[in-house]
Every structure is written in C-alpha cells, then in structure tokens.
Amino acid sequence: MSKVLVIGCGGVASVAIAKICQNSTIFSEMCIASRTVSKCEAMKAKWQPTTSTKISTAKIDANSKEQVLALIEKFRPDVLLHVGLPYHNLVLMQACAECKVHYIDTAAYEPENTNEPVWRKQYEKRCKEKGFVAYFDYAEQWSYFDKFKEAGVTALLGGGFDPGVTNVFVAYAKKHYFDRIDYVDILDCNGGDHGYPFATNFNTEINLREVSSPADYYENGKWVGVPAMSIKRVYDFPEIGEKDMYLLHHEEIESLTKNFPEIKRMRFYMTFGQSYLTHMKCLENVGMLNSTPVNFGEHKIIPIQFLKSLMPDPSSLGERTVGKTNIGCIFTGEKDGKKRTIYIYNVCDHQEAFKEVGSQAISYTTGVPAMISAALLSTGEWKGAGVFNLEEFDPDPFMKMLNEYGLPWKVVENPVMVE
Numbered sequence: 001m002s003k004v005l006v007i008g009c010g011g012v013a014s015v016a017i018a019k020i021c022q023n024s025t026i027f028s029e030m031c032i033a034s035r036t037v038s039k040c041e042a043m044k045a046k047w048q049p050t051t052s053t054k055i056s057t058a059k060i061d062a063n064s065k066e067q068v069l070a071l072i073e074k075f076r077p078d079v080l081l082h083v084g085l086p087y088h089n090l091v092l093m094q095a096c097a098e099c100k101v102h103y104i105d106t107a108a109y110e111p112e113n114t115n116e117p118v119w120r121k122q123y124e125k126r127c128k129e130k131g132f133v134a135y136f137d138y139a140e141q142w143s144y145f146d147k148f149k150e151a152g153v154t155a156l157l158g159g160g161f162d163p164g165v166t167n168v169f170v171a172y173a174k175k176h177y178f179d180r181i182d183y184v185d186i187l188d189c190n191g192g193d194h195g196y197p198f199a200t201n202f203n204t205e206i207n208l209r210e211v212s213s214p215a216d217y218y219e220n221g222k223w224v225g226v227p228a229m230s231i232k233r234v235y236d237f238p239e240i241g242e243k244d245m246y247l248l249h250h251e252e253i254e255s256l257t258k259n260f261p262e263i264k265r266m267r268f269y270m271t272f273g274q275s276y277l278t279h280m281k282c283l284e285n286v287g288m289l290n291s292t293p294v295n296f297g298e299h300k301i302i303p304i305q306f307l308k309s310l311m312p313d314p315s316s317l318g319e320r321t322v323g324k325t326n327i328g329c330i331f332t333g334e335k336d337g338k339k340r341t342i343y344i345y346n347v348c349d350h351q352e353a354f355k356e357v358g359s360q361a362i363s364y365t366t367g368v369p370a371m372i373s374a375a376l377l378s379t380g381e382w383k384g385a386g387v388f389n390l391e392e393f394d395p396d397p398f399m400k401m402l403n404e405y406g407l408p409w410k411v412v413e414n415p416v417m418v419e
C-alpha cells in the first residue's frame with residue numbers, strides 16, 4: 001500500500017486523482033497539494049465518497065523547497081506525482097532526493113523566465129552543442145542521477161502520454177516486433193472540437209510556449225532545425241479522418257534517441273486547425289506570447305500569463321468538446337531479416353472521458369499514464385535507483401494497465417506512412 005502526494009490540481013491532475021481513487025488497492029492515501037487549496041478541497045469532496053483511498057489536501061507553493069520539504073515531512077509519501085507546471089521540476093526533484101521519495105513528472109523542465117542570465121548562458125551553450133533550441137530539455141533533470149541513486153529512489157521523467165506512453169510504445173515495439181528500429185514518427189492528433197475560435201487543451205502558457213518554438217527532428221545523430229510550423233503533412237487518422245499536422249520539437253525524441261541509438265530518424269507531428277494557427281501567429285506578432293515581464297501602467301505583467309488569464313481554462317473544456325484523439329507511433333525497421341512497419345496507437349473519445357471523470361481527452365490521456373507510472377513505482381514492478389525515462393523499464397505491465405484503465409491500444413501492420 002502506497003501514499004501518494006499529488007502536486008497540482010488542474011486538468012491533468014484531476015484525471016490522475018480520479019484514477020488513483022479507482023485504484024485504492026495500491027494507493028491507500030493521497031494528499032492533493034496545490035497553490036489554490038480550495039480546488040484541492042473541491043476535488044476531495046468529489047472523489048472521497050467513491051473510494052477507500054484516504055484523501056487529504058494542502059496548500060503549497062512549489063517554488064519553495066522549504067514548503068515542499070515540510071509537506072513531505074508531514075505526509076511522508078512513498079511517491080510524489082508532479083502534475084503541476086514544469087517550472088517546478090527541479091525544486092521538487094531536489095526535495096524528493098533529500099527525503100528518499102520516488103518522483104514522477106509529465107513535462108521536461110523549463111524555467112519560467114527564459115531571460116534569467118545564468119540559465120540563458122547554459123541554454124545558449126546547449127543550442128550550439130546539441131543543436132536544438134527548445135526551452136525545455138532533460139539535461140538538468142538527468143544530472144540528478146547520482147542524487148537519486150544515492151537516495152535509492154526513482155525519478156521517472158515524462159510520465160504522461162507524449163512524452164510517456166509514446167516512450168513505452170517504442171520500448172514495446174522493440175521488445176515484441178523488431179530486432180532493429182530504423183525510423184519512428186510520433187503522431188499526436190486531437191480531432192476534438194470545443195467550439196471556441198481559440199483555446200488550448202492543456203496549460204495555455206506551456207502549450208503556446210511549446211508550439212510557437214522553432215521545430216526540429218532527429219536524423220543520423222543530429223538535430224535538424226526548421227522554422228515553427230514550416231513542415232506540414234496531411235494524415236488520415238484511424239477513427240478520425242484527414243487532418244493537417246505540423247512538425248514540432250518534442251522532448252521524447254531527446255530521450256528515445258539516447259536510449260535507442262539505432263534509430264536513424266525520429267520526428268514528432270501534432271495536428272492543428274487553421275483557426276488555432278492564425279490566432280497564435282497574430283498573438284505572437286503583437287508580443288502576447290512573451291514570457292519577459294513588461295510595464296503596464298503601474299504594474300509589471302508577463303504578456304503570456306495575462307493572455308492565459310483571458311482564455312478558456314483547458315480543464316473547463318470537457319463538457320463542450322466532442323470528437324476523438326489519436327496518439328501513436330509509426331515504426332519502420334527489421335525483424336528476422338525482413339523489413340517491417342507497424343503503427344501502435346490509442347484512440348480516446350472526449351465525451352467518454354468526460355462521462356467517466358469530468359475531463360476532456362487531453363487531460364485524460366495524460367492523467368491515466370501518470371497514475372500508472374505512480375502505481376508501477378509503488379508496487380515495485382518498475383524499480384531502479386536514479387533518474388529514468390519510461391522506455392528504460394519493461395513496457396509490458398504498463399501496456400497491460402493502459403488497457404485496464406481506459407486507454408486501450410492497437411497494433412496495425414503496414415500502415416500508411418508519413419512522407
């Protein structure tokens with residue numbers, strides 16, 4: 001029986017919390033801690049009557065290591081599931097290593113202020129050395145390996161869907177379908193419609209920072225950079241139909257090409273509608289996507305945070321979103337001396353997710369694997385002292401739990417390839 005401390009109480013957290021409550025044979029106690037404690041209390045009131053997992057709540061500022069240490073000291077969790085913002089990954093990892101608590105997150109670290117001079121210098125060095133310019137990368141989190149090893153606990157990075165399930169799909173493909181994987185295309189399609197001209201389906205600030213960044217892919221040991229949204233393909237997604245998709249940088253490429261160096265090329269595509277792209281470009285052109293504080297009258301404001309305050313809260317989209325998501329990986333490689341291509345994917349229905357847990361499918365597809373990651377560390381089925389990405393563990397128990405907890409997957413031979 002395990003005690004889990006959940007950090008954050010937004011869209012993704014609300015699904016992870018609901019799924020932890022469905023799994024009280026593993027999770028005996030859960031503390032939900034976030035900046036706005038009233039949201040944690042509302043979550044407790046919603047789920048406590050349905051579960052024997054004992055729920056408590058706490059107010060916390062995840063920027064404050066002292067507050068995190070004090071809460072860990074008080075609640076004494078076995079695992080900390082961080083489903084808040086990636087700005088806080090390092091503080092939470094430091095606290096977990098010091099207190100010997102397993103750590104899980106769903107997005108690679110990035111600083112809130114990308115103009116902070118010490119970080120900026122390191123970032124510019126990385127851009128030159130590694131060749132990719134996204135603000136998020138795994139280097140700093142991986143550098144905590146020895147701290148976690150000495151503490152004898154696990155840090156599991158990127159335990160959502162992408163990164164997360166996509167990493168497990170790669171490990172599963174290698175274990176069961178290929179002697180060698182040559183090419184991987186990760187395709188993330190949201191075929192859902194929420195009826196707004198412009199809204200994001202997870203945290204607005206993180207989403208827009210990610211999507212407006214220059215893009216790249218990995219080929220023959222190098223990153224190949226291209227301008228944001230400059231590579232477009234049309235793909236006919238199973239159970240959804242044809243959608244425009246665009247090449248993006250994504251963090252799982254960084255870990256997967258390190259852990260599977262045989263992979264010659266890896267690309268990541270995400271679908272976007274024209275209305276989203278037009279709004280984003282226009283807001284970018286007027287400076288609304290900047291994360292550097294500016295003076296507004298007597299106040300300092302951060303434009304992208306101001307924009308976020310005007311836009312629909314992604315966790316409120318569930319009721320009005322119809323359609324499906326399809327996220328998966330297309331592999332090309334060799335098995336027993338023969339060329340093979342397969343597609344492993346999950347389809348998730350927005351309204352089905354809403355009926356079950358009150359959330360749209362993007363939160364659902366992230367919150368379910370976050371719970372599974374916490375469950376596998378709690379039971380010891382996944383074990384290791386240090387910092388890991390999901391592809392470094394046995395994919396089979398994870399794939400089994402995806403089927404059991406609402407994200408069934410399919411394997412299709414000879415799919416239509418992306419040009």
Ligand code: NDP
Nearest residue numbers: 009010011012035036061062084107160161162163202203
């Ligand atoms: P939300 O904005 O809905 O939730 C973020 C939560 O973090 C809120 O509860 C917020 O509190 C809390 N928070 C913010 N700052 C602090 C702080 N200083 N101290 C304590 N709590 C804080 O985000 P989402 O649920 O949409 O996304 C959560 C994470 O999941 C993000 O990192 C996102 O990148 C990641 N993600 C990963 C995906 C994957 O497939 N791997 C897919 C989608 C998202 P408050 O309510 O007070 O603001």
